Amino acid sequence: MSFDLAVWFESGRVSAADATRTYMRLCDEDLAGAGVVANEGVDAFHRELTGRFPELSSAADDGPEVEPSPWAAGLDVSAAHVIMPMSWSRADETAPEVVALAGRHGLVCFDPQAQVLHRPPAQRGTDALSLQPCVGLRVEDADPDVIERAVGRLSAENWFLILERSDGHFLQVGHGPNAGVPEGGFAVEHREGSPEHHYRCVLSERGQVAALFADYASGTTTWSVDARWDSLF
Numbered sequence: 001m002s003f004d005l006a007v008w009f010e011s012g013r014v015s016a017a018d019a020t021r022t023y024m025r026l027c028d029e030d031l032a033g034a035g036v037v038a039n040e041g042v043d044a045f046h047r048e049l050t051g052r053f054p055e056l057s058s059a060a061d062d063g064p065e066v067e068p069s070p071w072a073a074g075l076d077v078s079a080a081h082v083i084m085p086m087s088w089s090r091a092d093e094t095a096p097e098v099v100a101l102a103g104r105h106g107l108v109c110f111d112p113q114a115q116v117l118h119r120p121p122a123q124r125g126t127d128a129l130s131l132q133p134c135v136g137l138r139v140e141d142a143d144p145d146v147i148e149r150a151v152g153r154l155s156a157e158n159w160f161l162i163l164e165r166s167d168g169h170f171l172q173v174g175h176g177p178n179a180g181v182p183e184g185g186f187a188v189e190h191r192e193g194s195p196e197h198h199y200r201c202v203l204s205e206r207g208q209v210a211a212l213f214a215d216y217a218s219g220t221t222t223w224s225v226d227a228r229w230d231s232l233f
Contacts, residue, residue, distance in 0.1 A: 001088070002072035002073065002085035002086060002087065002088070003072075003085075003086050003087070003088050003091035003095065003113060004083060004084065004085050004086070004112055004113070005083075005084050005086070005095060005098050005099070005109055005110065005111055006023050006026060006081060006082070006083045006084070006109070006110045006112070007042065007045060007081065007082045007083075007084075007098070007102045007107045007108065007109050007110075008022070008026070008034075008036045008039075008042065008080055008081040008082075008107060008108060008110075009036065009037065009039035009041055009042060009080070009106070009107050009108070010107075010108050010123070012123070013119065013123050014108070014117070015117070015143065015145075016115055016116060016117045016143055016145060016146055017145070019108065019110045019117040020110075020112070020115055022034045022035065022036065022110070023110050023112055026076075026081055026083060027083070031078060031080060031081070034081075036080040036081050037080055038078075038079035038080045039079075039080065039107070041105040041106045041107050042078075042079060042080060042081065042082060042105075042107065043079065044105050045082065045101060045102060045105040045107055046075075046077055046082050048101060048105075049082070049084075049098065049101060050075075052097070052101075053069060053070050053071070053094065053097075054069055055069065055071060055074060055075060056069050056071055056073070056074060057074075070086045070087055070090035070091075070093075070094040071084065071085060071086055071087070072085045072086055072087045073085045084098060095111075095137055096137060096138070099118045099137060102118065102120065103118070103119075103120040103121055104120075105120075106120045106122060107120060108120065108123075111136075111137060113136075114136055114137070114146075114149070114150075114153075115146075115149065116136075116137070116139050116142075116146050117143075117146075118137070118139065118140065119140070119141055121140075123141075124140055124141040125141055127165070127166065127219075128140060128141035128142075128166070129141065129142055129147075129163055129164065129165060129216075129217060130142065130163075130164050131146065131147060131150060131161070131162070131163055131164075132161070132162040132164070133150050133153070133158060133160075133161050134157075134158045134159050134160045134161065135153075135157065135158040136150075136158075142163070142217075144214060144217055144218075147163065147213050147214070147217055148210055148213070148214065151173070151206065151209050151210045151213055152206070152210070154173065154175040154186075154206070154209075155175065156175070156176055156178075159174060159175045159176060159178040159179065160172065160173065160174045160175065160178070160179065161173050161213075163213060163216055163217065167193075169190075169191060169192050169193065170189075170190065170191055171188070171189070171190045171212065171213060171216040172188070172189050172190075173186050173187065173188045173189075173209050173212075173213075174186070174187045181202055184204070185202060185203070185204055186202070186203045186204070186205075186206070186208075186209050187200060187201075187202055188200065188201050188202075188203060188209060188212055188227075189232070190216070190229075195232075195233050196231070196233040197233075198231070198232040198233055199229040199230065199231055199232065200229065200230050200232050201227040201228055201229045201230065203225070203227060208225045208227070211224050211225050212224075212225055212227075
């Protein structure tokens with residue numbers, strides 16, 4: 001198995017669900033059904049990508065002194081899209097660069113493993129939230145469904161999640177002993193500005209955590225979960 005990313009052009013903002021359907025059509029080689037169109041940004045992205053990370057045949061031709069290619073197989077390329085299967089061992093270092101490069105060329109980058117769509121800067125909201133999981137890629141301008149799925153993936157190995165606003169205010173959660181709470185428990189913190197506005201609560205149910213993250217993402221001024229918030233100042 002490989003860790004895959006796909007890049008293409010969208011003229012406007014689309015949802016992760018729409019991107020999932022587009023990706024599946026691209027995997028079926030149905031470009032017409034996917035609705036993607038040729039874009040000069042795709043070609044520029046591909047040139048810069050392979051300049052930084054040569055395809056398998058090119059890397060082999062350059063000799064053993066060249067850094068091994070991160071690709072697990074050949075790239076799937078057209079004038080409208082690029083699908084990149086990379087080795088899991090190289091994903092942590094390569095995937096963030098791919099996402100950033102796509103954004104610089106005005107393209108979306110879809111992560112089918114997490115069903116997350118990474119949008120270029122021009123398509124992000126001015127008050128967008130960033131989502132940083134313990135395991136996986138940082139997501140700028142995270143959709144509510146992406147946030148909900150990230151809470152659902154919290155585990156002993158993938159044990160924390162941070163949702164941050166552009167002004168540095170944040171909501172974060174830690175799961176289990178790594179966060180200083182019993183197995184199965186959740187430590188949730190939020191900070192609104194200066195250190196005296198930093199609070200923590202401990203919850204026992206994942207659904208409660210999901211509700212708090214949904215509240216924070218919606219911008220509500222009240223919590224839908226009755227919890228004891230203790231000051232950390």
